[in-house]
Amino acid sequence: MKKIIVSGSSGLVGSKLVASLRDRYQIIPWTSSTDITDAGAVEAAIAQAGGAEAMVHLAAYTNVNGAFEQTDDKTGPAWRINVDGTDNIARACAQHGIYLIHLSTAFVFDGQKTDPYVETDTPSPIEWYGRTKYEAEKVVLREQAQKGASVILRIDQPFSTTPFKKVDTLWRIINGLRENSLYPQFTNHFFGPTYIEDLIKGIDFALRAQPVGVYHASNGESWTDYDFALAVKEILQLPGEVKAGDLETYLRSSARPYQRNTALNCERWRSVSDFAPRTIREAIGKVEME
Numbered sequence: 001m002k003k004i005i006v007s008g009s010s011g012l013v014g015s016k017l018v019a020s021l022r023d024r025y026q027i028i029p030w031t032s033s034t035d036i037t038d039a040g041a042v043e044a045a046i047a048q049a050g051g052a053e054a055m056v057h058l059a060a061y062t063n064v065n066g067a068f069e070q071t072d073d074k075t076g077p078a079w080r081i082n083v084d085g086t087d088n089i090a091r092a093c094a095q096h097g098i099y100l101i102h103l104s105t106a107f108v109f110d111g112q113k114t115d116p117y118v119e120t121d122t123p124s125p126i127e128w129y130g131r132t133k134y135e136a137e138k139v140v141l142r143e144q145a146q147k148g149a150s151v152i153l154r155i156d157q158p159f160s161t162t163p164f165k166k167v168d169t170l171w172r173i174i175n176g177l178r179e180n181s182l183y184p185q186f187t188n189h190f191f192g193p194t195y196i197e198d199l200i201k202g203i204d205f206a207l208r209a210q211p212v213g214v215y216h217a218s219n220g221e222s223w224t225d226y227d228f229a230l231a232v233k234e235i236l237q238l239p240g241e242v243k244a245g246d247l248e249t250y251l252r253s254s255a256r257p258y259q260r261n262t263a264l265n266c267e268r269w270r271s272v273s274d275f276a277p278r279t280i281r282e283a284i285g286k287v288e289m290e
Contacts, residue, residue, distance in 0.1 A: 094148030111259025177240030184245030
């Protein structure tokens, strides 16, 4: 079996990827015990892996509010993990001839576009998390241009049909409806939910076909928070109330910038990959309620 390294293997996406692909690949998991901000530690871990052919880089600082509090601080964990850590990994992978799959985010865009973003749209992040992830993309592309092979997969709001210790966008809605404590959902904010099980199929495809470049790899749909919550309530037949909220009102009281639209156009990814992702409604229907 092809030997692959997975950083962030204990996270929301990583844990499910390892469980799904362990029968097809020899997986070398990197958890938080592997300090990716230390170039020497990264080099040693890759050497210890011995003959890995590919790496799936999922480790990231993803707390957007926490990152905002670190704005312009390149010594903070958001920059150190997302930029310096990715730099170390991209360099090492290029040096050892390891194909790199790097997971990025729709937050590299400013959110001002009314249609879903395509790969040729110019990134222009408006907050620190998006900035760090865009800088990480540039690091990967730099190494790719010099001597490495890699692909960048951008996603938005990943969710799973099973609960995880970190509550994702779907389970935040489910829990809020169950407890009748769901706060008002924006009717004028658009996002592109990413079903993790389909994302894993995309990563599996990338491991086999090794495409190069930047692709948008969510499920390719655009939803408002309000409509998504209504769909969850309807499909899963949950109690609780879904109230309408207004993003513009929220922004007047928020210090952190908030993108109005992070939905992604994924036609380019669909044109090269070998599977058809589920619709978001189909994915929600896969939830197994306790």
